[in-house]
Amino acid sequence: MSQSSLWQLHTDTGDFAELCNALYQREISLIAKGDFSSAQSVQARLESLSYYITRTAHAMVTVIAQGHSPLLLDTHNASWxxxxxxxxxxxxxxxxxxxxxxxxxxxxxxxxxxxxxxxxxxxxxxxxxxxxxxxxxxxxxxxxxxxxxxxxxxxxxxxxxxxxxxxxxxxxxxxxxxxxxxxxxxxxxxxxxxxxxxxxxxxxxxxxxxxxxxxx
Structure with a gap:
């Protein structure tokens, strides 16, 4: 299985979608409560958010699917x-x-x-x-x-x-x-x-x- 097909397999799962949703809710709430020096700072944070959330959700699903972690994955709260x-x-x-x-x-x-x-x-x-x-x-x-x-x-x-x-x-x-x-x-x-x-x-x-x- 190629890396690209592995990525597609994980992004198609309900766990991946639930993790992304939970991470977005948490990060948006943190940004809303944050003390930023300028609008540009907020824009930069929002611009990179999609990349880091997708990458983190994919990584969490991957380590569980491949049996690399002894921890339990709580998809609802996006946590271990x-x-x-x-x-x-x-x-x-x-x-x-x-x-x-x-x-x-x-x-x-x-x-x-x-x-x-x-x-x-x-x-x-x-x-x-x-x-x-x-x-x-x-x-x-x-x-x-x-x-x-x-x-x-x-x-x-x-x-x-x-x-x-x-x-x-x-x-x-x-x-x-x-x-x-x-x-x-x-x-x-x-x-x-x-x-x-x-x-x-x-x-x-x-x-x-x-x-x-x-x-x-």
Whole structure:
């Protein structure tokens, strides 16, 4: 089957249409409530909306059809779903030695710009991607999270001060990020639906090897 026929197959499904509809409703609502500096900014956002919504809906349907994702696809809400744990899944990423393991993971040669990574923001985890690597200063920048120092002391203590920390991908953490799970203390809260950008990034996750993304 060719790529073009595969695309046609997915765009003909009810799931694809429902995803597009849900994404349009959500994005139009966000634009209507947004604070834009000019009419041109709104026009630019609207002009690219069709492309990104179609691409995201196609990617979400594709990863499910090809069995690449362990998550459940909620077409009505255009989101991923999975069982939420009682606590934020930070086990294995909290002690000094565990933080050292995180740093070692990010200092390997197979880390590159564009790689999808998780970032802890206070009470929930988001899907982000690396947009700059500065090995001379041992730091990495992600698109949303900004700069993160790859030293044990800064990763632990500065992260606690700013409520923002770079995490190492694993199945529980990436599941939480993709589904928008959040907590307040030890209490589960209603999920935060990831942004359109996060949903698109989630479709490139290779759940068998987080350093080798899917080409969807």
């Amino acid at each position: 779903s999975a069982k939420q744990g009682k606590q934020i899944p930070l086990s294995g990423q909290e002690t000094e030695q565990e933080c050292a393991n995180i740093i070692n993971w990010y200092l390997q040669k197979d880390i590159y710009v564009g790689l999808v990574v998780p970032v802890l923001l206070a009470d929930h985890i988001i899907i982000d991607c690396i947009d700059r690597i500065d090995l001379d200063k041992q730091r990495i920048r992600t698109n949303v999270g900004g700069w993160f120092s790859l030293t044990t002391d800064e990763l632990m203590h500065k992260g606690q001060e700013t409520n923002k920390r770079l995490l190492k991908p694993n199945k529980k953490i990436m599941t939480s990020a993709c589904t928008g799970h959040c907590w307040q203390g030890n209490n589960k809260q209603l999920p935060i639906i990831p942004t359109l950008r996060e949903l698109l990034l989630s479709c490139s996750i290779n759940w068998k090897n987080f350093k080798k993304p899917l080409a969807i």
